[in-house]
Amino acid sequence: MHIGFIGLGNMGSGMAANLLKAGHAVTAYNRSPAKVAALAQQGATPARTVADTCRGDVVQTMLADDEAVENVAFGPDGIVASLPPGGTHISSSTISVALAQRLTAAHAEAGQSYIAAPVFGRPDAAAAAKLFVIAAGAPAALNLVSPLFDAIGQRTFVVSEQPYTANLVKLSGNFLLATVIESLGEAIALVEKAGVDPAGYVDILTSTLFNAPAYATYGDLIARKSFEPAGFAATLGLKDVRLALQAAEELTVPLPLGSLLRDRFLALLANGGGQLDWSAITTLAGRDAGL
Numbered sequence: 001m002h003i004g005f006i007g008l009g010n011m012g013s014g015m016a017a018n019l020l021k022a023g024h025a026v027t028a029y030n031r032s033p034a035k036v037a038a039l040a041q042q043g044a045t046p047a048r049t050v051a052d053t054c055r056g057d058v059v060q061t062m063l064a065d066d067e068a069v070e071n072v073a074f075g076p077d078g079i080v081a082s083l084p085p086g087g088t089h090i091s092s093s094t095i096s097v098a099l100a101q102r103l104t105a106a107h108a109e110a111g112q113s114y115i116a117a118p119v120f121g122r123p124d125a126a127a128a129a130k131l132f133v134i135a136a137g138a139p140a141a142l143n144l145v146s147p148l149f150d151a152i153g154q155r156t157f158v159v160s161e162q163p164y165t166a167n168l169v170k171l172s173g174n175f176l177l178a179t180v181i182e183s184l185g186e187a188i189a190l191v192e193k194a195g196v197d198p199a200g201y202v203d204i205l206t207s208t209l210f211n212a213p214a215y216a217t218y219g220d221l222i223a224r225k226s227f228e229p230a231g232f233a234a235t236l237g238l239k240d241v242r243l244a245l246q247a248a249e250e251l252t253v254p255l256p257l258g259s260l261l262r263d264r265f266l267a268l269l270a271n272g273g274g275q276l277d278w279s280a281i282t283t284l285a286g287r288d289a290g291l
């Protein structure tokens with residue numbers, strides 16, 4: 001398949017490389033051109049503009065946030081204006097429900113398909129083609145692009161025919177992950193203050209009641225206080241908690257823990273931690289405990 005790929009950050013670089021490895025022809029664009037050069041060495045065709053990525057059947061975007069996606073999707077040289085009728089835009093960025101709805105309408109008006117396909121998994125999973133793809137959109141369009149999901153992930157879950165529902169599921173999952181990170185940080189601070197070794201404590205948790213990837217991955221990072229380089233930056237974590245709160249407000253669903261987490265992220269950012277991994281919010285629980 002001929003794919004345009006836009007956004008070669010921590011996640012997109014691994015995803016695009018796996019599309020190449022699976023035998024697809026990839027034309028790649030990134031705001032900072034150096035990242036395109038790295039992928040070109042693996043066989044990608046460099047694109048100088050967003051429009052250059054829209055010559056095939058499918059364009060996939062993996063960008064930081066709503067603003068980045070709006071920048072490449074709309075405007076005279078954006079994806080909506082450049083993709084031929086019948087083309088498909090797969091949006092894998094974690095974006096707002098509202099933007100997913102706007103993109104769905106804009107692509108439909110242009111005679112194109114829009115699929116939301118955000119992912120679970122950090123950059124190591126992206127590089128190893130082990131992502132979980134949370135997809136939603138029209139069944140015919142989903143069928144067409146399913147080989148692309150197979151190339152980047154270990155399993156695809158289809159939520160519904162409404163693309164925004166995949167974004168809502170993704171945001172709810174990240175909200176839940178952030179609550180795990182915060183509660184792990186508080187629990188570790190409690191035992192660490194009494195002199196218990198954090199790594200041994202996490203081993204007890206993950207070998208008994210909390211045998212799940214979220215506790216293993218983040219328990220390890222928090223116990224080792226390993227927050228750099230960020231796999232998922234705190235600025236992006238704040239973005240996702242905000243987007244979950246926005247969606248919850250729209251649906252009139254209180255998320256009291258979401259409001260607490262928003263303040264944790266703001267405190268981390270206010271103290272210069274925006275580029276740390278989002279699990280660095282746990283340093284605040286440690287600080288509050290006098291550690």
Ligand code: NAP
Pocket residue numbers: 006007008009010011012030031032035062063064065067068069071072092093094095119120121122123231232233236
């Ligand atoms: P990242 O490393 O920060 O990469 C962000 C990408 O967006 C880069 O290609 C960047 O271009 C581009 N970008 C940022 N602002 C832009 C703008 N205004 N206009 C055009 N391009 C812009 O982020 P990431 O970790 O790959 O995450 C990408 C998306 O996946 C996010 O929505 C994130 O929430 C989601 N996600 C991340 C993870 C994770 O663990 N990292 C897991 C699942 C989902 P430059 O290279 O020029 O900066």
